[in-house]
Amino acid sequence: MPTTTIAGHAVEVNDEGFLTHPDQWSDDLGSELARLIGIELTDDHWKLVHFLRDDFAHLGETATLRRVSTQTGTPIKSLFDLFPGKPAKKMAYVAGLPKPKGCV
Amino acid sequence: MTTATTQTDQTAQSAPFVPVFDSPESQGRKLAIICSKGNLDMAYPGLILANAALGEGVETHLFFTFWGFDMINKKTSGDLKFTMLGNTATHLPQGLGGIPGMTHLATSQMKKAIADLDVPEVPEFLDQIVGSGGHLWACRMSADMQHLTEDDLRDDVEGIISASDFIELTEGAQLLFI
Numbered sequence: 001m002p003t004t005t006i007a008g009h010a011v012e013v014n015d016e017g018f019l020t021h022p023d024q025w026s027d028d029l030g031s032e033l034a035r036l037i038g039i040e041l042t043d044d045h046w047k048l049v050h051f052l053r054d055d056f057a058h059l060g061e062t063a064t065l066r067r068v069s070t071q072t073g074t075p076i077k078s079l080f081d082l083f084p085g086k087p088a089k090k091m092a093y094v095a096g097l098p099k100p101k102g103c104v
Numbered sequence: 105m106t107t108a109t110t111q112t113d114q115t116a117q118s119a120p121f122v123p124v125f126d127s128p129e130s131q132g133r134k135l136a137i138i139c140s141k142g143n144l145d146m147a148y149p150g151l152i153l154a155n156a157a158l159g160e161g162v163e164t165h166l167f168f169t170f171w172g173f174d175m176i177n178k179k180t181s182g183d184l185k186f187t188m189l190g191n192t193a194t195h196l197p198q199g200l201g202g203i204p205g206m207t208h209l210a211t212s213q214m215k216k217a218i219a220d221l222d223v224p225e226v227p228e229f230l231d232q233i234v235g236s237g238g239h240l241w242a243c244r245m246s247a248d249m250q251h252l253t254e255d256d257l258r259d260d261v262e263g264i265i266s267a268s269d270f271i272e273l274t275e276g277a278q279l280l281f282i
Contacts, residue, residue, distance in 0.1 A: 004121040017123035036122045065159055066232065067222065076235035085161040086125050093123055103152055104223045 007032035018093055022056060025096030034094045041094070045082055048072060052095040062092045064102040126161070134163045134277035136270070141282060142174030144184040144214055144226075145191075150282045151229045158236035165277065166233070167270045168261075169243035172282075173250060176242060176257050181227045186214040227258075234260045241265050241273075 001012045001020060011024045019025060019033075030049055034041045041049070051072050055063045065088040069076050083090040088100050135157045139150045150166060157164045174180040188194045188201030188210050200206060215225070224232060234240065242257055242264045254264060265273075 002121060006120045013121055017121045033122075036120060037125060065236075066224070069232075070222075076232050077237075080236060086159065088159050089123075090125060093125075104155060104221070104229075 006036070014098075016099075018098055019096040020098075022053075022096050025053070029096065030094050033096065037090060037093065039083065039090070039094065042082075044078070045094075048074065048079070048082065048091055049095045052091055052097060056095070056097050061102075062095075062097045062100040064088060064100045064104060066104050067102070130161070132163075132276075133161075134165070134274060136165045136167065136274035136277040136279045138167045138169060138279070138281045139172035139175055140170045142171030142180070142184060144186040144211060146282065147172075147175050147184050147226050148218070148223075150280070151226070151233065152223075153280065154233050154238055155229070155236065158233065158238050163239075163277075164233075164237075165239045165241060165270075165274055167241045167243060167274075169246050173242065173246050173252065173257075175226055176230070176240060176261055177252065178256060178258060181230070181258065182225060184226055185211045187211075230258065230260070241270060243267065243270075 001014070003010050003012050004017070005011075007029055009024070009026075009029055011029070012020045014020050031041055034045070039045065048068060051068060052063055055067070055071070063071065065076065065079060068074065068088075068091065069079060079087045079091075083094075092099050135154070137150045137154055139147070141147065154164050154166055168176050174184060185207055187207045188196060189198065189207075191201075192198070194201075194210075201210075219225075223229070230240065240258065240261045242254075242261050244264050244266045247253065247264045254261065257264075
């Protein structure tokens with residue numbers, strides 16, 4: 001498993017660059033992961049990132065875009081505005097979680 | 105362990121390894137999905153694929169034609185049905201499908217199975233697709249055949265257009281016919 005250094009922390013990542021150990025994540029690291037993919041985290045971003053972290057801690061899998069939208073009451077369009085292009089994957093990356101597996 | 109340590113040493117000095125979300129090769133990718141069926145079970149493949157494509161940043165257009173109009177007709181969109189008749193994949197005697205009430209039962213069961221996966225019903229799924237930036241188009245000939253106008257369709261259908269118009273606006277797109 002490759003290791004990379006982000007914001008001074010050595011973290012293990014998979015072959016795409018996603019963190020493989022969610023427990024190596026912290027808010028500081030999340031900010032840096034976001035910066036690396038061109039996103040400056042606002043309170044709106046953090047609300048979603050923290051939801052993803054909590055949801056993963058309970059269910060053991062990353063929430064899909066639909067789940068994030070329905071559970072946090074955030075319109076899908078806002079998710080695309082906050083994490084442009086590939087919101088589900090970008091959110092998961094920033095939250096230090098695997099890509100979501102669900103289809104919808 | 106030795107290998108991991110070596111990699112740490114190597115990568116620690118270089119730039120962080122970050123996923124590539126917006127590779128130049130994937131820019132400008134377009135997908136066109138032609139939805140021609142009005143059965144509940146045949147509505148979902150197009151919706152799921154459109155939703156997946158949008159989530160991957162792919163510009164997505166859905167063209168509704170013939171029975172596919174039922175997916176965007178305000179009167180029928182939430183009331184699509186699944187029937188066992190003519191569908192051997194249920195692996196039940198075909199005669200059963202003709203019993204009164206059987207289509208209703210099969211439809212309820214399929215809707216429940218879909219809802220259990222937290223997958224939305226057709227109208228809500230189309231809301232999600234439009235919210236994700238997807239484009240909905242209706243077929244001119246189907247509208248004329250069924251005597252329907254834009255007033256009968258979801259408000260977010262961008263237009264009733266001819267087949268040629270659709271071909272023109274999806275130039276360079278990958279295409280799925282369902």
